[in-house]
Amino acid sequence: MAHQSDLIAEDILGYLKSQEEKSLLRFITCGSVDDGKSTLIGRLLWDSKLIFEDQLAALESDSRKVGTQGGEIDFALLLDGLQAEREQGITIDVAYRFFSTDKRKFIVADTPGHEQYTRNMATGASTADVAVILIDARKGILTQTRRHSFITSLLGIKHVVLAVNKMDLIDYDRTKFDEIVAAYQEFAAQLNYSSITAIPLSALRGDNMIEASANTPWYSGPTLLAHLETVQVEQDAINKPFRLPVQWVNRPNLDFRGFSGTISSGRVKPGDEIVVTASGQTSKVKDIVTFDGNLEEAIAGQAITLTLEDEIDISRGDVLAPVEAKPDFADQFEARIIWMHEDHLLPGRPYIIKMGAQVTNAQISDLKYKVNVNTLEHVAGKTLELNEVGIANISTDKALAFDPYDDNRHSGRFIIIDRFTNATVGAGMVNHSLRRATNIKWQEMDINKQARAYQKGQKSVILWFTGLSGAGKSTVANLVEKKLHALGKHTYTLDGDNVRHGLNKDLGFTDADRVENIRRVGETAKLFVDAGVITLVSFISPFRSERQLARSLVGKDEFIEVFIDTPLEVCEQRDVKGLYKKARAGEIANFTGISSPYERPENAEIVVNTSDQSAEEAAEAIVAKLEEFGVLGAWYPEI
Amino acid sequence: MQPNLTHLRQLEAESIHIIREVAASFERPVMLYSIGKDSSVLLHLARKAFYPAPPPFPLMHVDTTWKFREMIEFRDRMAAEYGFDLIVHINQDGVERGIGPFTHGSSLHTDVMKTESLKQALNKYKFDAAFGGARRDEEKARAKERVFSFRTETHRWDPKNQRPELWDIYNARINKGESIRAFPISNWTELDIWQYIYLEQIPIVPLYYSAKRPVVERDGMLIMVDDDRMPLNPGEKPEMKSVRFRTLGCYPLTGAVESEAATLPDIIQEMLLTRSSERQGRMIDHDQAGSMEKKKQEGYF
Numbered sequence: 021m022a023h024q025s026d027l028i029a030e031d032i033l034g035y036l037k038s039q040e041e042k043s044l045l046r047f048i049t050c051g052s053v054d055d056g057k058s059t060l061i062g063r064l065l066w067d068s069k070l071i072f073e074d075q076l077a078a079l080e081s082d083s084r085k086v087g088t089q090g091g092e093i094d095f096a097l098l099l100d101g102l103q104a105e106r107e108q109g110i111t112i113d114v115a116y117r118f119f120s121t122d123k124r125k126f127i128v129a130d131t132p133g134h135e136q137y138t139r140n141m142a143t144g145a146s147t148a149d150v151a152v153i154l155i156d157a158r159k160g161i162l163t164q165t166r167r168h169s170f171i172t173s174l175l176g177i178k179h180v181v182l183a184v185n186k187m188d189l190i191d192y193d194r195t196k197f198d199e200i201v202a203a204y205q206e207f208a209a210q211l212n213y214s215s216i217t218a219i220p221l222s223a224l225r226g227d228n229m230i231e232a233s234a235n236t237p238w239y240s241g242p243t244l245l246a247h248l249e250t251v252q253v254e255q256d257a258i259n260k261p262f263r264l265p266v267q268w269v270n271r272p273n274l275d276f277r278g279f280s281g282t283i284s285s286g287r288v289k290p291g292d293e294i295v296v297t298a299s300g301q302t303s304k305v306k307d308i309v310t311f312d313g314n315l316e317e318a319i320a321g322q323a324i325t326l327t328l329e330d331e332i333d334i335s336r337g338d339v340l341a342p343v344e345a346k347p348d349f350a351d352q353f354e355a356r357i358i359w360m361h362e363d364h365l366l367p368g369r370p371y372i373i374k375m376g377a378q379v380t381n382a383q384i385s386d387l388k389y390k391v392n393v394n395t396l397e398h399v400a401g402k403t404l405e406l407n408e409v410g411i412a413n414i415s416t417d418k419a420l421a422f423d424p425y426d427d428n429r430h431s432g433r434f435i436i437i438d439r440f441t442n443a444t445v446g447a448g449m450v451n452h453s454l455r456r457a458t459n460i461k462w463q464e465m466d467i468n469k470q471a472r473a474y475q476k477g478q479k480s481v482i483l484w485f486t487g488l489s490g491a492g493k494s495t496v497a498n499l500v501e502k503k504l505h506a507l508g509k510h511t512y513t514l515d516g517d518n519v520r521h522g523l524n525k526d527l528g529f530t531d532a533d534r535v536e537n538i539r540r541v542g543e544t545a546k547l548f549v550d551a552g553v554i555t556l557v558s559f560i561s562p563f564r565s566e567r568q569l570a571r572s573l574v575g576k577d578e579f580i581e582v583f584i585d586t587p588l589e590v591c592e593q594r595d596v597k598g599l600y601k602k603a604r605a606g607e608i609a610n611f612t613g614i615s616s617p618y619e620r621p622e623n624a625e626i627v628v629n630t631s632d633q634s635a636e637e638a639a640e641a642i643v644a645k646l647e648e649f650g651v652l653g654a655w656y657p658e659i
Numbered sequence: 660m661q662p663n664l665t666h667l668r669q670l671e672a673e674s675i676h677i678i679r680e681v682a683a684s685f686e687r688p689v690m691l692y693s694i695g696k697d698s699s700v701l702l703h704l705a706r707k708a709f710y711p712a713p714p715p716f717p718l719m720h721v722d723t724t725w726k727f728r729e730m731i732e733f734r735d736r737m738a739a740e741y742g743f744d745l746i747v748h749i750n751q752d753g754v755e756r757g758i759g760p761f762t763h764g765s766s767l768h769t770d771v772m773k774t775e776s777l778k779q780a781l782n783k784y785k786f787d788a789a790f791g792g793a794r795r796d797e798e799k800a801r802a803k804e805r806v807f808s809f810r811t812e813t814h815r816w817d818p819k820n821q822r823p824e825l826w827d828i829y830n831a832r833i834n835k836g837e838s839i840r841a842f843p844i845s846n847w848t849e850l851d852i853w854q855y856i857y858l859e860q861i862p863i864v865p866l867y868y869s870a871k872r873p874v875v876e877r878d879g880m881l882i883m884v885d886d887d888r889m890p891l892n893p894g895e896k897p898e899m900k901s902v903r904f905r906t907l908g909c910y911p912l913t914g915a916v917e918s919e920a921a922t923l924p925d926i927i928q929e930m931l932l933t934r935s936s937e938r939q940g941r942m943i944d945h946d947q948a949g950s951m952e953k954k955k956q957e958g959y960f
């Protein structure tokens with residue numbers, strides 16, 4: 021059935037023509053561990069005669085060696101291609117398989133059921149139109165069934181096949197099937213599906229996979245393959261307003277300037293008026309250029325190059341759109357986020373967001389709530405852990421152009437990247453933009469920071485003291501402040517411990533609280549700098565990214581990081597507050613240096629070591645450096 | 660009726676998107692050119708992606724010195740015709756040690772002249788991204804690989820710890836020394852490739868078409884006697900047979916199939932009616948179960 025052998029043998033050109041016109045369906049299998057996802061796809065490939073003889077021979081010998089079927093053919097081995105997967109009999113990463121029937125071509129992603137590998141499931145689901153959600157008929161709906169259902173729905177999959185599998189193990193019991201279907205429908209009513217098709221199956225035995233099974237006379241619906249061949253998925257990107265995210269500026273010579281990208285929605289013709297979302301500049305489409313000649317029209321999904329009538333400034337990351345239907349353009353928006361990394365999401369920490377060809381620094385400014393995947397209830401939370409889903413407000417350094425994801429599945433979607441490890445730590449979908457920022461106008465004051473600092477005969481900066489507990493931060497900062505005071509400078513010190521008694525007394529010592537702690541202190545220090553004051557901050561601040569966050573709040577030469585580099589052994593020996601002893605005894609959790617990491621600064625402006633230098637000497641060295649940096653001289657405004 | 664893209668046009672657009680994304684995101688990308696049919700398609704797609712400009716990166720062929728002569732002729736002809744910037748890299752160290760498949764066996768030869776040689780070349784030119792023409796339908800380990808596949812400073816792939824890859828948004832961030840292997844035709848099948856070559860009239864090495872060629876049979880494989888470096892066993896005599904190749908590599912390691920298919924439709928017809936996969940003709944995959952994954956971890960394409 022897969023290969024129309026007769027047509028191929030008799031009329032290969034006719035066959036090729038018929039192939040060209042087939043539609044393409046992308047689907048996934050998902051669900052809980054061992055529900056039979058890989059077996060189901062293996063069986064489909066097998067039954068559609070897509071297994072070559074050499075692969076079959078390999079499958080037979082593999083099944084004997086590592087199969088789960090006592091030497092019988094283990095179809096899952098056709099999919100589980102990694103050594104570790106075969107050894108453990110589970111799927112770890114998504115596998116892509118390709119097959120076709122007379123009616124359609126299919127790209128199927130077989131995803132892992134294990135919770136630990138949910139990110140790989142999301143990878144497979146992001147490009148799918150249909151999800152086949154498997155359920156082991158003996159076990160019914162499990163947490164992973166709900167989690168996967170929720171994620172597919174978040175990612176915008178509208179059509180679900182509820183594959184109630186392993187019916188052979190429950191004697192093809194109709195009552196049980198009906199119960200499972202009813203329970204699932206009740207759960208799924210809260211999700212955004214437009215169709216749910218339930219099919220009783222045995223992936224292993226082949227019941228209702230391709231042919232209607234004699235074991236389920238009570239079931240009159242389609243077989244799995246028949247359903248996949250006919251299910252209609254929305255192809256409506258083409259009816260949405262035109263969007264071209266510019267990926268590449270094509271400039272082979274002075275006479276040609278083209279803007280290349282893949283049309284994410286709508287259509288475009290020469291003569292259409294377009295606007296560059298960020299700059300608001302407008303022009304008209306001159307030509308749609310391709311290797312195969314200029315086009316009269318291009319539609320969503322095509323990778324093209326546009327030339328314009330006017331010379332306007334456009335670069336990678338710009339989004340071209342119709343003048344009358346521009347996308348949102350905002351630096352604050354609400355999004356749903358799937359977290360994909362062992363390191364938790366920390367509000368306030370700077371991350372990188374990549375949305376199409378747009379890349380910017382961003383922060384999760386407010387985690388509004390998490391969603392319990394089992395009950396879909398909203399729960400409060402300060403962080404997102406691996407595989408958790410939450411709704412958050414995000415603020416970006418640069419405004420981004422997007423449409424809400426639910427309006428256009430090809431827009432308003434982004435990945436979150438860790439700035440230091442470069443790992444992809446999360447994925448997000450925009451719900452809507454937040455217009456708050458545009459309403460609060462920044463008050464431009466006549467008397468500004470420069471004026472205030474000038475009056476004091478100094479340059480206002482943050483002196484950020486970081487180091488382990490007991491390193492000597494407060495002692496040294498105190499001495500430095502005394503010396504500056506003696507020199508007639510205006511100073512103020514924000515001490516970690518003191519601030520925790522007031523401004524930050526609601527915060528604990530979890531990673532999330534530490535970030536918030538630093539953010540508040542950073543913002544406060546920034547106000548002092550604005551007031552023209554030399555501001556000393558003495559904080560353990562163990563995380564590089566949090567110090568980076570504080571640094572990013574003020575101007576480039578307004579932040580001076582002072583690393584009090586005292587070795588852990590020395591600090592522990594001193595143990596002025598007796599904290600190390602308690603931490604070692606396990607009485608204090610998350611203690612920096614013992615049970616929580618301290619990330620050493622790599623580029624601190626000033627480094628002092630109090631184990632081979634007295635606090636007095638260290639303070640003198642720091643003041644000398646400040647002299648050198650020009651902080652202590654009167655600073656003349658540039659105007 | 661709405662005009663929709665056929666599946667080949669969808670695949671084409673996806674590949675062009677990936678190629679442009681790599682060019683825009685990396686400082687020194689390179690396209691690995693293996694001269695086979697998949698490379699021919701990849702090159703064609705790269706020309707489309709940047710038209711009317713030429714592709715903004717060089718092509719590199721890692722030459723093991725044991726490729727079919729017709730492959731090398733084809734490579735040089737294409738380079739001259741399209742005017743692309745071609746780098747040919749040979750592991751001179753291996754040449755000096757006299758490494759070859761007949762004397763050292765397929766696995767050592769492939770290690771030194773292909774895998775090692777590729778790493779040498781990537782280091783030498785400091786490429787931070789390399790395009791490859793691998794497809795997911797070729798092999799079970801490839802079916803698992805990302806489009807942007809991260810490699811460590813020592814060019815290793817960690818299959819158990821791949822970056823999530825959602826939609827068409829690719830994470831191109833790497834630290835110094837690390838690199839990305841990019842696979843724009845990941846989602847194409849062998850049939851898609853042939854059909855596209857046919858539709859777009861893409862030139863391919865003549866070895867894919869059937870012709871009378873001198874072959875000997877060894878371990879059940881038909882090996883073509885491409886030059887006089889091939890030692891013949893006692894009693895072994897090359898026979899002229901009508902053969903062609905489904906995949907191309909080093910001639911001593913690549914099995915021919917007996918065939919009369921002399922046109923593209925013939926080839927496609929034969930492929931669809933055959934019962935063995937294309938990689939069967941490659942020796943390295945048979946060596947050991949999971950060998951492709953292992954080779955890939957070590958830096959093979």
Ligand SMILES: Nc1nc2c(ncn2[C@@H]2O[C@H](COP(=O)(O)OP(=O)(O)OP(=O)(O)O)[C@@H](O)[C@H]2O)c(=O)[nH]1
Pocket residue numbers: 051052053054055056057058059060088089094096109110111112131132133134185186187188189221222223224225
């Ligand atoms: N009796 C019976 N066994 C089945 C059926 N489908 C799958 N199995 C068995 O269930 C076990 C798990 O199957 P897999 O296909 O590996 O499950 P999976 O859902 O892919 O598992 P993960 O990917 O690790 O989450 C194997 O031993 C299969 O042979 C079925 O319909 N009937």
Ligand SMILES: [Mg+2]
Pocket residue numbers: 057058059096110111130131132133
């Ligand atoms: Mg599986």
